[in-house]
Amino acid sequence: MKASLTVTGIQEVIVGLRYIAQKIPANGRKQMHRIADQIVKEAKLNAPHDTGALEDSIHKVVTYEGTGRLSINIEMGGFVDGVDVDIYAVQVHENYSSMHPGKGTIQKRLANPGRYIGEKFLERAEMAVRPNVNSEILQAVTEKIDL
Numbered sequence: 001m002k003a004s005l006t007v008t009g010i011q012e013v014i015v016g017l018r019y020i021a022q023k024i025p026a027n028g029r030k031q032m033h034r035i036a037d038q039i040v041k042e043a044k045l046n047a048p049h050d051t052g053a054l055e056d057s058i059h060k061v062v063t064y065e066g067t068g069r070l071s072i073n074i075e076m077g078g079f080v081d082g083v084d085v086d087i088y089a090v091q092v093h094e095n096y097s098s099m100h101p102g103k104g105t106i107q108k109r110l111a112n113p114g115r116y117i118g119e120k121f122l123e124r125a126e127m128a129v130r131p132n133v134n135s136e137i138l139q140a141v142t143e144k145i146d147l
Contacts, residue, residue: 029070031136032070032072033060033062033072035129035133035136036060036072036074037060038129039060039074039122039125039126039129040058040059040060040074040125041125042124042125042128042129043058043074043076043121043122043124043125044058045112045115045117045125046115046116046117046118046120046121046122046124046125047092047117047121048092048096048101048102048104048105048108048117048118048121049102049104049105049107049108049117050102050104050105051104052104053080053081053083053085053088054076054085054088054089054092056080056081057076057077057078057080057085057089058074058075058076058122059074059075059076060072060073060074060075061073061074061075074122074125074126076089076093076122077089077090092119093119093120093121093122094119094120095119096118096119097118097119101117101118105117105118
């Protein structure tokens with residue numbers, strides 16, 4: 001059994017959480033949700049702030065494949081308050097260092113000393129949570145499954 005976490009995307013940045021197929025126990029699924037929620041929280045903290053639409057667009061998407069395999073993706077973009085923020089989200093994620101931070105981002109930086117508020121906010125969130133992911137998922141799963 002192998003657990004992995006990858007960051008992918010050009011048009012969209014998606015942090016994929018894909019583990020174990022049909023026999024994953026409920027506590028393993030709960031752990032996956034908990035980890036995804038941690039990544040969402042970190043990404044929102046790392047994201048620049050203008051109107052809040054970018055931060056509000058960061059969310060987890062839960063699906064079940066035909067075999068019952070749980071799939072959780074962390075996504076950004078889509079419609080927030082009737083506005084499509086897809087292109088904006090990608091531009092900010094990939095190129096924010098070439099943009100001038102607005103008043104909201106400056107205030108957010110001052111309120112969060114030691115935290116970088118800017119580009120690659122999703123990737124940095126995943127990297128912050130990653131060190132414990134494999135061991136936490138493996139422990140949650142192996143509590144119920146004999147390997």
